Amino acid sequence: MASEMAGTRRPGGRTERTRLAVLQATLDLLAEQGFTNLTVDAVADRSGVHKTTIYRRWESRDGLVAAALRLGTEQPWTAPDTGSLAGDLAETLLELVQYFTEPGLRELPTASVLAAFHSPRAAEALHAFYEDRHGRSAVMVTRAISRGEVPAGTDAAEVVRVASGPIFYRLFISREPVTAADARVAAEAAAAAARAGVFVRDSARGGAESGA
Amino acid sequence: MASEMAGTRRPGGRTERTRLAVLQATLDLLAEQGFTNLTVDAVADRSGVHKTTIYRRWESRDGLVAAALRLGTEQPWTAPDTGSLAGDLAETLLELVQYFTEPGLRELPTASVLAAFHSPRAAEALHAFYEDRHGRSAVMVTRAISRGEVPAGTDAAEVVRVASGPIFYRLFISREPVTAADARVAAEAAAAAARAGVFVRDSARGGAESGA
Known part of the structure; x- marks a missing residue:
């Protein structure tokens, strides 16, 4: 799934750019620190997206990781x-x-x-x-x-x-x-x-x- | 490995009884709480064996779990x-x-x-x-x-x-x-x-x- 997750689906849109920045930061942190050490705060820091935005869209650490892993199915x-x-x-x-x-x-x-x-x-x-x-x-x-x-x-x-x-x-x-x-x-x-x-x-x- | 780990190798000896009590308590706690939540203190409580004895023989949580998992290879x-x-x-x-x-x-x-x-x-x-x-x-x-x-x-x-x-x-x-x-x-x-x-x-x- 790794490198395959780095691509984009509909490049250009700001919402889509934000989504990819957050999910890519999640994948990077997952790879670097593992699931049990991953926090929404760290994803916010890494992606430069405010954590209230992250919570609004993905609800929790689990939701974020799940969405990031699903990125793999978007790759060709x-x-x-x-x-x-x-x-x-x-x-x-x-x-x-x-x-x-x-x-x-x-x-x-x-x-x-x-x-x-x-x-x-x-x-x-x-x-x-x-x-x-x-x-x-x-x-x-x-x-x-x-x-x-x-x-x-x-x-x-x-x-x-x-x-x-x-x-x-x-x-x-x-x-x-x-x-x-x-x-x-x-x-x-x-x-x-x-x-x-x-x-x-x-x-x-x-x-x-x-x-x- | 589960039920196969419940047996004994050389029943009777006090050292062997202590060993099995500690390792069985480790397996029970591993099954109940998982590895990341397992502590030597909890194993001491569950087995009734003092934690200094446990540390002396198995060094750490990791050593304890490794020894408990190896119990499976002793089963017939x-x-x-x-x-x-x-x-x-x-x-x-x-x-x-x-x-x-x-x-x-x-x-x-x-x-x-x-x-x-x-x-x-x-x-x-x-x-x-x-x-x-x-x-x-x-x-x-x-x-x-x-x-x-x-x-x-x-x-x-x-x-x-x-x-x-x-x-x-x-x-x-x-x-x-x-x-x-x-x-x-x-x-x-x-x-x-x-x-x-x-x-x-x-x-x-x-x-x-x-x-x-």
Whole structure:
């Protein structure tokens, strides 16, 4: 989410400039100090926007962080197109690994994951970010279906979860190093499972349940 | 880790009883209040062990939490044996899902994951716990190899990471519900990738690199 959050939606308007200044200051402070140390006062200082304005629009520290995290869904991320599902997933995961491991980049996404433990509104914003990413990633699977690589009805969100799960597992659960080689293995694993038809939704199989 | 941490290693000894009382009180408070609110004073109160004793043995709040989390590696978890790798993984993941979602159970493991963000010593302890689990899970893959289900040289730790990754991804990254059906899909996915040979270590392929 980090660098992707730096852009603008409708540049020019004063309200929009204020919004971006406040949310960018929030992201900067989140990355520098973490969620538990973040204050509205510090955001006001950093952005040069008066704190009554901030409270009027975002209500609280939690509201501010949630809005800042949602900025990520406004950015123009496009899924890679390498010619194979495994290749597309590998490129996506290499970007993910870089983003969550490189000093100077990793602070914000790590703070975002952590904020969701402390704030239900941050958790909802994180959820919205990844839901958006699942939607934008679907084209990788659609193309793989049309190439005949994976069966029709393959659930794209599940492919993304299985591909990126092992990366996040290493980062935040087993607390192990994550390398580019790990990204490639995880991409290959998700692609192999997809080819084997593991992610075909029940509805696509003709079952009674509707797909997720 | 939760209920598995309640047992004893060498019951009877007074030092051992004190150790377990303190570490169990730490786990209880961690589950109830989380890492950031935990204090050595509260652990002393809860365990009935004087805080100078606690400081002498564990040095700090961080040392105490790390030792408490390591208690999990002393417990006798055994991998299931259902007759297939997918079945074994599904059973392991169903247990994981229950443990991380059921009220009354989920608080401690969730607090453990969170503690690792705040304390490098807690992160090391979490790492040791999952490393231990990777080791204990290896037998599922060894058996699958001897049944001819998956190729020789399949990296058992990687199978576990890919199987459990999507569960943790839903819990802590995309913040989505996790169901038994999700556990079964994740188990099938890891087993399918293993059958396809994705997790065969480079060393087992005769490559120059040694396996993890």
